[in-house]
Amino acid sequence: MNTKPKVILSELDAERLEKLLSTLPANxxxxxxxxxxxxxxxxxxxxxxxxxNVVTMNSKVKFRISSSDDEFSLTLVYPKDVDESGGTISILxxxxxxxxxxxxxxxxxxPRPAGGVMKVRIEEIxxxxxxxxxxxx
Numbered sequence: 001m002n003t004k005p006k007v008i009l010s011e012l013d014a015e016r017l018e019k020l021l022s023t024l025p026a027n028x029x030x031x032x033x034x035x036x037x038x039x040x041x042x043x044x045x046x047x048x049x050x051x052x053n054v055v056t057m058n059s060k061v062k063f064r065i066s067s068s069d070d071e072f073s074l075t076l077v078y079p080k081d082v083d084e085s086g087g088t089i090s091i092l093x094x095x096x097x098x099x100x101x102x103x104x105x106x107x108x109x110x111p112r113p114a115g116g117v118m119k120v121r122i123e124e125i126x127x128x129x130x131x132x133x134x135x136x137x
Contacts, residue, residue: 005108007042007101010130013057014044017091017100020078030113035097042101050130053104057091058134060127061099066107066119073126076100095120 009017017039024032055061060075074089076099082090089096098110098120107121125131 004041005102005106007038008051008054008103009039009042009044009101010047010050010056011044012047012136013100014039014042016057016078020091029092031092031094031097031111034111035091035100038097038101047130047135050128051103052128052131053125054128055099055102055122055125056128056130057100058129059125061122062124062126063095063099064121064123065095066121071123075127094118 017035021032021036021039026032050056055076057076057078060073062071062073064071072089075087076091076096077088079090079092082088089099091097091100094110094113095118098108098118099122102108102122104122104125107119109117109119112118129135
Protein backbone atom coordinates (compact mmCIF):
# COMPACT_ATOMS: atom_id res chain seq x y z
CA MET A 1 0.00 0.00 0.00
CA ASN A 2 1.69 3.20 -1.16
CA THR A 3 -0.86 5.83 -0.20
CA LYS A 4 -1.82 6.47 3.37
CA PRO A 5 -5.49 6.98 4.19
CA LYS A 6 -6.75 10.44 5.07
CA VAL A 7 -6.34 11.40 8.74
CA ILE A 8 -8.86 13.65 10.51
CA LEU A 9 -8.24 15.03 14.00
CA SER A 10 -10.25 17.32 16.21
CA GLU A 11 -8.60 20.58 17.24
CA LEU A 12 -8.82 19.44 20.87
CA ASP A 13 -7.09 16.09 20.22
CA ALA A 14 -4.39 17.70 18.06
CA GLU A 15 -3.58 20.33 20.71
CA ARG A 16 -3.46 17.79 23.54
CA LEU A 17 -1.32 15.35 21.55
CA GLU A 18 1.15 18.02 20.46
CA LYS A 19 1.49 19.11 24.09
CA LEU A 20 1.99 15.50 25.24
CA LEU A 21 4.59 14.77 22.55
CA SER A 22 6.50 17.99 23.32
CA THR A 23 7.07 16.73 26.88
CA LEU A 24 8.64 13.44 25.77
CA PRO A 25 12.36 12.99 25.00
CA ALA A 26 13.09 12.19 21.35
CA ASN A 27 13.64 8.45 21.83
CA UNK A 28 11.31 7.93 24.80
CA UNK A 29 8.55 6.31 22.77
CA UNK A 30 8.93 4.07 19.71
CA UNK A 31 6.99 5.64 16.86
CA UNK A 32 6.98 9.19 18.27
CA UNK A 33 8.16 10.63 14.95
CA UNK A 34 5.51 8.66 13.03
CA UNK A 35 2.77 9.98 15.33
CA UNK A 36 4.09 13.53 14.91
CA UNK A 37 4.04 13.05 11.12
CA UNK A 38 0.43 11.80 11.23
CA UNK A 39 -0.62 14.85 13.26
CA UNK A 40 1.21 17.14 10.82
CA UNK A 41 -0.56 15.67 7.77
CA UNK A 42 -4.00 15.48 9.39
CA UNK A 43 -7.03 17.55 8.47
CA UNK A 44 -7.85 19.40 11.70
CA UNK A 45 -11.55 20.06 12.35
CA UNK A 46 -13.67 21.54 15.11
CA UNK A 47 -14.87 18.72 17.42
CA UNK A 48 -18.48 19.50 16.42
CA UNK A 49 -17.54 18.90 12.75
CA UNK A 50 -15.91 15.50 13.34
CA UNK A 51 -17.35 12.83 11.03
CA UNK A 52 -19.01 10.08 13.12
CA ASN A 53 -16.96 7.26 11.55
CA VAL A 54 -13.48 8.55 12.50
CA VAL A 55 -11.30 7.31 15.39
CA THR A 56 -10.75 10.11 17.91
CA MET A 57 -9.22 10.04 21.36
CA ASN A 58 -11.43 8.06 23.77
CA SER A 59 -13.15 6.23 20.90
CA LYS A 60 -13.84 2.53 21.29
CA VAL A 61 -12.63 0.87 18.11
CA LYS A 62 -12.97 -2.59 16.65
CA PHE A 63 -9.87 -3.21 14.54
CA ARG A 64 -7.93 -6.04 12.96
CA ILE A 65 -4.22 -6.62 12.56
CA SER A 66 -3.98 -8.46 9.26
CA SER A 67 -0.71 -10.31 9.89
CA SER A 68 -2.29 -12.27 12.73
CA ASP A 69 -5.93 -11.80 11.72
CA ASP A 70 -6.63 -11.00 15.38
CA GLU A 71 -9.53 -8.65 16.07
CA PHE A 72 -9.60 -6.25 19.02
CA SER A 73 -12.11 -3.85 20.58
CA LEU A 74 -10.21 -1.24 22.60
CA THR A 75 -10.63 2.36 23.71
CA LEU A 76 -7.89 4.73 22.47
CA VAL A 77 -6.67 6.76 25.47
CA TYR A 78 -3.94 9.07 26.68
CA PRO A 79 -1.18 7.27 28.66
CA LYS A 80 -2.55 8.50 32.01
CA ASP A 81 -5.91 6.82 31.25
CA VAL A 82 -4.64 3.32 30.46
CA ASP A 83 -6.25 0.89 32.89
CA GLU A 84 -5.46 -2.63 34.02
CA SER A 85 -8.63 -4.14 32.56
CA GLY A 86 -7.06 -4.55 29.14
CA GLY A 87 -9.86 -2.56 27.51
CA THR A 88 -7.69 0.44 26.63
CA ILE A 89 -4.76 1.16 24.35
CA SER A 90 -2.43 4.12 24.73
CA ILE A 91 -2.02 6.59 21.89
CA LEU A 92 1.74 6.08 22.45
CA UNK A 93 1.52 2.35 21.68
CA UNK A 94 2.34 1.66 18.01
CA UNK A 95 -1.13 0.26 17.28
CA UNK A 96 -2.75 3.15 19.16
CA UNK A 97 -0.91 5.69 17.01
CA UNK A 98 -1.94 3.80 13.89
CA UNK A 99 -5.65 4.02 14.80
CA UNK A 100 -5.89 7.76 15.39
CA UNK A 101 -7.76 9.77 12.78
CA UNK A 102 -8.65 6.87 10.50
CA UNK A 103 -12.16 6.19 9.25
CA UNK A 104 -14.13 2.98 9.42
CA UNK A 105 -12.86 0.69 6.64
CA UNK A 106 -9.44 2.36 6.41
CA UNK A 107 -6.25 0.33 6.49
CA UNK A 108 -2.74 1.58 7.25
CA UNK A 109 0.73 0.07 7.37
CA UNK A 110 2.47 1.05 10.59
CA PRO A 111 6.02 0.37 11.84
CA ARG A 112 6.49 -2.30 14.50
CA PRO A 113 8.83 -1.42 17.39
CA ALA A 114 11.03 -4.45 16.64
CA GLY A 115 11.15 -3.69 12.91
CA GLY A 116 8.92 -4.44 9.96
CA VAL A 117 5.36 -3.22 9.54
CA MET A 118 1.89 -4.28 10.57
CA LYS A 119 -1.29 -3.62 8.65
CA VAL A 120 -4.11 -2.27 10.80
CA ARG A 121 -7.72 -2.10 9.55
CA ILE A 122 -10.54 -0.18 11.22
CA GLU A 123 -13.58 -2.47 11.30
CA GLU A 124 -16.01 -0.35 13.31
CA ILE A 125 -16.17 2.69 15.59
CA UNK A 126 -18.20 1.32 18.51
CA UNK A 127 -18.18 4.62 20.40
CA UNK A 128 -16.91 8.09 19.53
CA UNK A 129 -17.18 10.96 22.07
CA UNK A 130 -17.96 13.59 19.42
CA UNK A 131 -20.73 11.44 17.96
CA UNK A 132 -22.16 11.21 21.50
CA UNK A 133 -22.09 15.01 21.84
CA UNK A 134 -19.03 15.08 24.13
CA UNK A 135 -16.90 17.86 22.67
CA UNK A 136 -14.77 18.93 25.64
CA UNK A 137 -13.80 15.65 27.30
